[in-house]
Amino acid sequence: MNWDQMLNEQLWINIAIILGVTVVSYLVLQTVLRLITNRLRKLAKGSRSGFASIAAEMLSRTSHVLLIALSLLIALKVVQLPDRWESAMSHGWFIALAFQIALWMDTAARLWMESLTRDGKARNPVTTTIIGIMIRIVIWTMMLLSILANLGVDITAMVASLGVGGIAIALAVQTLLSDIFASLSIGVDKPFEIGDFVVFGSVAGNIEHIGLKTTRIRALSGEQVVCANADLLKQTLHNYKRMNTRRIVFKFGITYNTPSDKVREVAALVKRIIDGVENANFDRAHFLAFDDSQLTFEVVYIMQVSDYNKYMDAQQEINLKLLDGIREMGVQFAFPTRSVEFIGGSFPELSVAGVPKETPAANQQQSGDARLQPNA
Numbered sequence: 001m002n003w004d005q006m007l008n009e010q011l012w013i014n015i016a017i018i019l020g021v022t023v024v025s026y027l028v029l030q031t032v033l034r035l036i037t038n039r040l041r042k043l044a045k046g047s048r049s050g051f052a053s054i055a056a057e058m059l060s061r062t063s064h065v066l067l068i069a070l071s072l073l074i075a076l077k078v079v080q081l082p083d084r085w086e087s088a089m090s091h092g093w094f095i096a097l098a099f100q101i102a103l104w105m106d107t108a109a110r111l112w113m114e115s116l117t118r119d120g121k122a123r124n125p126v127t128t129t130i131i132g133i134m135i136r137i138v139i140w141t142m143m144l145l146s147i148l149a150n151l152g153v154d155i156t157a158m159v160a161s162l163g164v165g166g167i168a169i170a171l172a173v174q175t176l177l178s179d180i181f182a183s184l185s186i187g188v189d190k191p192f193e194i195g196d197f198v199v200f201g202s203v204a205g206n207i208e209h210i211g212l213k214t215t216r217i218r219a220l221s222g223e224q225v226v227c228a229n230a231d232l233l234k235q236t237l238h239n240y241k242r243m244n245t246r247r248i249v250f251k252f253g254i255t256y257n258t259p260s261d262k263v264r265e266v267a268a269l270v271k272r273i274i275d276g277v278e279n280a281n282f283d284r285a286h287f288l289a290f291d292d293s294q295l296t297f298e299v300v301y302i303m304q305v306s307d308y309n310k311y312m313d314a315q316q317e318i319n320l321k322l323l324d325g326i327r328e329m330g331v332q333f334a335f336p337t338r339s340v341e342f343i344g345g346s347f348p349e350l351s352v353a354g355v356p357k358e359t360p361a362a363n364q365q366q367s368g369d370a371r372l373q374p375n376a
Contacts (some may be wrong), residue, residue: 007046010067017075017078018075018078019075019325020070020074020075021074021075021078022068022071022074022075023071025070025074025075026067026068026069026071027152029067029071030067033059033062033067036059036167037056037059037060037134040052040053040055040056040059041053041056044056054108054111054112057107058104058107058108058111059104061103061104061107062098062100062103062104063100063103066096066099066100066103070097070100072097073096094146094147094150095147095150098143098146098147098150099143101143101205102139102140102142102143105139106136106139106140109132109135109136109139110132110136112132113131114130117143126301130180130183130184130187130212131184131187131188156308178230179212179213179214179228179229179230180212180213180229182228182230182233183210183211183212183213183229184231184235185233185370186210186215186229187210191233191237191239192207192237192239192241193207193210194207194208194209194210194240195207195241196239196240196241197239197240197241198217198237198238198239198240198241199237199238199240200232200235200237200238201235203217203219203225203227203279204219204220205217205218205219205220205225206218208224210229211229212230213228213229214226214227214229215227215228215229215232219257240306240308241306243306244306245302245303245304245305245306246302246303246305246306246311247283247300247302247303247357248300248302248303248311248315249298249299249300250298250300250315251296251297251298251299251335252286252296252297252299252322252330253291253293253294253295253296253297253333254266254294254295254297254326254332254333254334255294255295255331255332255333255334256293256294256295256334258295258331258332262329262330262331263287263295265329266297266326266329266331267286267287267297269322269325269326269329270282270285270297270299270322271285273318273321273322274299274301274318276313276321277317278314279303279304279305279310279314280301280302280303280304280314281301281302281303281304282301283300283301283302284300285297285298285299286298287301292335292336293334293335293336294334295334297323301318
């Protein structure tokens, strides 16, 4: 042990300066961070800003170990150090800052994932988890590569190998990846969410689960339908959960012997009936066409709710009131009829297999008289 160096007064002065500056720097940095964090929290409460809330939470989770390391690096700048120490310090600054920035960004990613479930909306948890994991992998990978590059390590070959490996894996599991990316697309674009009622092809039911590879639908008949995410996005899908209003069109017919003034009254009757039904807005009612056996009316109204049961209740009420109103007007609903006109000649004789042909009464009388004549 070199006792002369250990007893060097300047060495101990430098150590005391480093320790003092480190402590002061740590306290100052911690105080500044606390003040900024409290300010951001007050701003988040006043304006309900999500960005301010996330920023405040990020700063509150600053690593104390890295804060001490930064304070020590600041203190080492105060004293005179050899050149090799200066080089090491420059790397130390970068490593400490890179770790702290990565921690802040990792915290921001986790807070963003948590905020997606706080509003109570039904979301795709698998998609949210995948996006969060991918963001965090990118953050820490970039941090590691940047530190290695700062230390002088050639990362070109590493990046190239990662790219080649990623391509090989993608080719091996391309079907799975297509479904995973379809799940991500469902989560980002949100064509449907859990709980929505959808119809595509011959399937109609409620979305129960959106997974990594498949989406599960509870059909109206009770069974669960499992469909691959990629195949599901290729189909034309009707999402009835997001329907705000429902346009209803229905027709009915009255008989041809209805007078024209009564025909005009039928349209007014329909309007009065629909105006009196809850959640139904009348659009139009017209004498549409001369069809076979009937004068056809077409009626259009708008249901202000999307619930199918309420629509059926309204349609039933309209039908019942229309049935009563038409009868009170002395008008008859049409039904299929056929009229046959026979001109000239005589009707052909009709016979039914297995049934004896009836003899007219006059012929029977003549036949009886003929049988009685020999006995006389």
